[in-house]
Amino acid sequence: MDPLLNDPNIFSVSQLNAQVRQMLESAFSEIWLKGEISNLSKPYSGHWYFSLKDNRSQVRCAMFKGQNRKVLFDVTDGQQVLVRARISVYEPRGDYQLIVQSMQPDGLGAMQLAYEQLRSKLAAEGLFAEQNKRPLPQVIQRVGVITSASGAAFHDITAVLKRLAPSIQIVLYPSSVQGELAPSGLCQALTLANQRQEVDVIIIGRGGGSLEDLWAFNNEALARLVADSQLPIISAVGHEIDFTLTDFAADYRAPTPSAAAEKVAYGVHSLSQRYQQLHTRLSQLSGQYQHNWQQKFQYLKQRLNNQSPLRQLQVRQQQLDEYSQRLQRALSKDLQHRHQICQHLEQRMYQASPERLLGQKSVYLAQLRERLAMASNNHFKNAQNRFSRTIDQLRALSPLAVLARGYSTIQNDSGHWLTHIKQFQPDQTVTITLQDGQARAIVKSTNEQSVPNLPDSPKN
CATH class of the missing domain: 3.40.50.261 (Succinyl-CoA synthetase domains)
Incomplete structure (x- = not known):
């Protein structure tokens, strides 16, 4: 077995913090300190936790509710105060701190x-x-x-x-x-x-x-x-x-x-000298007596503070306040996270909402209707334009149009169109169609003449 394990000079962390606290509290009874309050916290327990700082340093402070009830002014961050406190150590964290006994505004200057x-x-x-x-x-x-x-x-x-x-x-x-x-x-x-x-x-x-x-x-x-x-x-x-x-x-x-x-x-003259002598002696004895009793009082007070259940209760209360603050921060963080999840799900549900989809489809349907109406209107206009062009073409190709230019058509009695001179017979009755009517005529004679051949029309 390692002999260092039984060495009484080896401290645990808790023992070290306890020893440091006892040494600080024994070395310093009570001190007066002035500075600016910052990071003030007032939890539900009624205790106050804050820092006291100047332009170069700061120190943690705790003022329990039994003492802060005696403070007659509102304490806020940035306020200059004068405090009476004792030095201690918060053992669970090993933090050096002041336990404030009284506080007053730093206005006496x-x-x-x-x-x-x-x-x-x-x-x-x-x-x-x-x-x-x-x-x-x-x-x-x-x-x-x-x-x-x-x-x-x-x-x-x-x-x-x-x-x-x-x-x-x-x-x-x-x-x-x-x-x-x-x-x-x-x-x-x-x-x-x-x-x-x-x-x-x-x-x-x-x-x-x-x-x-x-x-x-x-x-x-x-x-x-x-x-x-x-x-x-x-x-x-x-x-x-x-x-x-x-x-x-x-x-x-x-x-x-x-x-x-x-x-x-x-009387002034009879008592002045005697009064001064007695006053001097009384001051000396009173000072010595007060000094002796003050030392004894501080020693007994220090022992009482070290063994006081109130001191232990204050430490536990400070731990409880710390745990309470940590729990509040954790709950707040978890609540914020769940709120974000809820917002995300709500957004997703909104994206998948039938009502929203129906609205989108309705808009799309309206757009399709508008496009269909425009397409139908364009198709009708295009058909109408094609029809007009076809009519114009038909009119251009219509025999009536040719007749209107001075031409005429000839039919025999059987209704066949006579387009060649060979089809005509003497004394044949034919029907001549003109632009504005028909005329009956009898062919007297035929005279076949040679007609020059026209070139064939180009094929597409």
Whole structure:
């Protein structure tokens, strides 16, 4: 027996594809990728299969229906998208592919560019200059809050102030913080607060969200009002990583609405250094803690994905979709072939149709009738012409015609034609036929004279 047959280092194709899939999925957890969608297929199973490409390369992608149901826009070929996916291998074919977890239009680049351009413009005007920032008051008795009355930001600010500084009064200037009407609402609330002059400081902000959600705080008119405000303003928009034009224009930026409330409660000068130390330490510990748990989570998640029945079910579903598409193509091809055969038989049946043959024979019969009529007419005309020529010939040969030229015929009493002088007898009664009648005559005498012989007529 060949010893290579028992070598554990020899892989089957299935084992190789499984190992490659595990290595890829272990090496890459999740990645963000942008590109253009092409060859999009949406079979009846509800899963999506497509390619993501740029100007030089492309990669196969699959997005199962549990994930593509969360996509809120219509996905079409040629669309630029941003996807979050994990790398895998479709083992039955050995194809390297991406399993897409989420998708969004690649439109954030234009919005970010508009943000950067407006920020550069306002910064060049000195709107964000540090020398223009107003210090926060040492003692704060009343704080104005510009945000949504039903939002989490107002609840967080109220909870922190009640816990740390319950003596501080809160005045709410309600406004929508998201949508088309949000910028005008925020501007009206800030204008009203400056007109009333009833608070010591203003907190303006909202909870975290996407760039689109926070876009109202990137409004140019609002940024100018914040910079020109008579009251000191603390901006608390989104989370710590979110920066808006309102943050740059405000006198102080808090990373969160809760942090803004803490700033008001403890005061800028007393808490600044301590806050920075705690923030730095907390960020380090949080980052380390998050990193450790993220690694553990990714390890457990990878193990779960490798052993998950859902993963196996997705592979089988992808195989089923492939077989379904192949079956549909085969059925379509067979149906087209049978349709061609049917058309061919239908053409043959039409060629052999009694009705069609009868029509052809009818046309042929009509042609024969027409030819017969023409032949009969021609034959009649030819016969009539021959008859006319014969009549003319008969007329030319008729004795009457000869008589009309001055000749006459002579008959004896027995009715015999007398053509030679020898046939005449003296005192013989004869009948002379002329052109217009007959005359009776008696022969008195005969005188035979020699008549010159005429040449015989040529024979045909």
